Amino acid sequence: xxxxxxxxxxxxxxxxxxxxxxxxxxxxxxxxxxxxxxxxxxxxxxxxxxxxxxxxxxxxxxxxxxxxxxxxxxxxxxxxxxxxxxxxxxxxxxxxxxxxxxxxxxxxxxxxxxxxxxxxxxxxxxxxxxxxxxxxxxxxxxxxxxxxxxxxxxxxxxxxxxxxxxxxxxxxxxxxxxxxxxxxxxxxxxxxxxxxxxxxxxxxxxxxxxxxxxxxxxxxxxxxxxxxxxxxxxxxxxxxxxxxxxxxxxxxxxxxxxxxxxxxxxxxxxxxxxxxxxxxxxxxxxxxxxxxxxxxxxxxxxx
Ligand SMILES: [Zn+2]
Ligand SMILES: [Zn+2]
Numbered sequence: 001x002x003x004x005x006x007x008x009x010x011x012x013x014x015x016x017x018x019x020x021x022x023x024x025x026x027x028x029x030x031x032x033x034x035x036x037x038x039x040x041x042x043x044x045x046x047x048x049x050x051x052x053x054x055x056x057x058x059x060x061x062x063x064x065x066x067x068x069x070x071x072x073x074x075x076x077x078x079x080x081x082x083x084x085x086x087x088x089x090x091x092x093x094x095x096x097x098x099x100x101x102x103x104x105x106x107x108x109x110x111x112x113x114x115x116x117x118x119x120x121x122x123x124x125x126x127x128x129x130x131x132x133x134x135x136x137x138x139x140x141x142x143x144x145x146x147x148x149x150x151x152x153x154x155x156x157x158x159x160x161x162x163x164x165x166x167x168x169x170x171x172x173x174x175x176x177x178x179x180x181x182x183x184x185x186x187x188x189x190x191x192x193x194x195x196x197x198x199x200x201x202x203x204x205x206x207x208x209x210x211x212x213x214x215x216x217x218x219x220x221x222x223x224x225x226x227x228x229x230x231x232x233x234x235x236x237x238x239x240x241x242x243x244x245x246x247x248x249x250x251x252x253x254x255x256x257x258x259x260x261x262x263x264x265x266x267x268x269x270x271x272x273x274x275x276x277x278x279x280x281x282x283x284x285x286x287x288x289x290x291x292x293x294x295x296x297x298x299x300x301x302x303x
Contacts, residue, residue: 001029001132003153003205003303005228008044008297010245010269012212012234012248015040017276019297022211022242022269024230025050026151027273028133034058034074035149035209042077042118048298051122053083056269057128060091061211062146068095072102079110079246086113090135093118121145124222140213142247148211150222154203164197166244177293207303208263214244215253220261228303229263232270233281251281257289269295 008023015021021038025045032055033042045052051075060068078087089095090230096116103110119127119137122145126226128135131154138148157179158242165175170192174184177194184192208223211232223229234248243250249257249265266289271278285292293301 001026003207004300005207005230005267005303006048006050006300007037007267007269007297008041009036009038010046010271010295010297011066012232012270012272014273016273020044021069023070024209024295025055026207028153029049029176031121031130031133032056033135033151035245036061036067036211037069037071037074038066039069039073042074043073044297053078053081055087057076057090058089058091059127059138060089061094061148062142062144063098064212066143067211069253071095072099075099075103075110075114076106079108080110083097083110083112086115086129087113088115088117089150090117092121097261112157112284121147136222138208138210138219139219140210142212142214142217146212148219149209150226151209152209153206155204156201158194158201158294160198168192168197170197183240203292205303212248214247215249215257217257217260220257223257223261223263225261226263228265228267228301229258229261230267231257233268233285234270234272236275236281236284251284252288255285255292258285258289258292263293265301266292267294267295 004027006025009018009020022036023038024035024042025035034055124137126136134152136150140146140148183194185223206226208226222254229253232249233251233254235243235250237250239250240250254268282294
């Protein structure tokens, strides 16, 4: 089952050096989730050949412009290009009226409904759930209320051992029962244990998205052991004072968080416009947590 994230923007505050404000596209089993929507996100979706009408869910972490100024443009294009199915937006409450003003002023109501869900701001909560994934918020520490997102796969069913099932000619209708651990009984009464015909399921995977925040241990337990952690790393550590003043994290601190939380892999992004070359940020984080990668725009990371 596909579970991957494509980086659409990795810059903080302003677009610079071919880098753009924050946005990511998460694909879980061909369901598309947009995480933040900085200015120009729709251009990057076009550039990378991603059909934006396939996006049904949008999550906005907070209301600093570098995380949502691209939203009205994307929503407008969806309408102009004939969208009729609803879109579901999970965001701080104030965004609902901001969008309403923008849409009303345009004088052309959208052709599709927007289902808006206001994210509770001071407590972690489950905000989305379907048959295979749950999305829970992570309360971050920023200058304005801000939440990260934890995308957690649900437990999977056991995997059928095809050779055994085929050799016993078990009817197709019983396969889903075997996957759930229910034994198969044939016409003669012979019982075949589900555990002999299946293997352990793949472990559920987890993606954690943490932007923007000052370095904090308050959310450490929530991201413990995740398969992939995206964490902001706006500054190098020689600017740690500026980082804490502006409620951001340094590359070194992002590495420390990844190490303390024992995550499997760290992705850093949200880079300050002062850095043309990102290699020093990468090296700084890697010094603390080796399995770190830069969230380069256009790259897709498997989870
Ligand atoms: Zn930001
Ligand atoms: Zn911010």
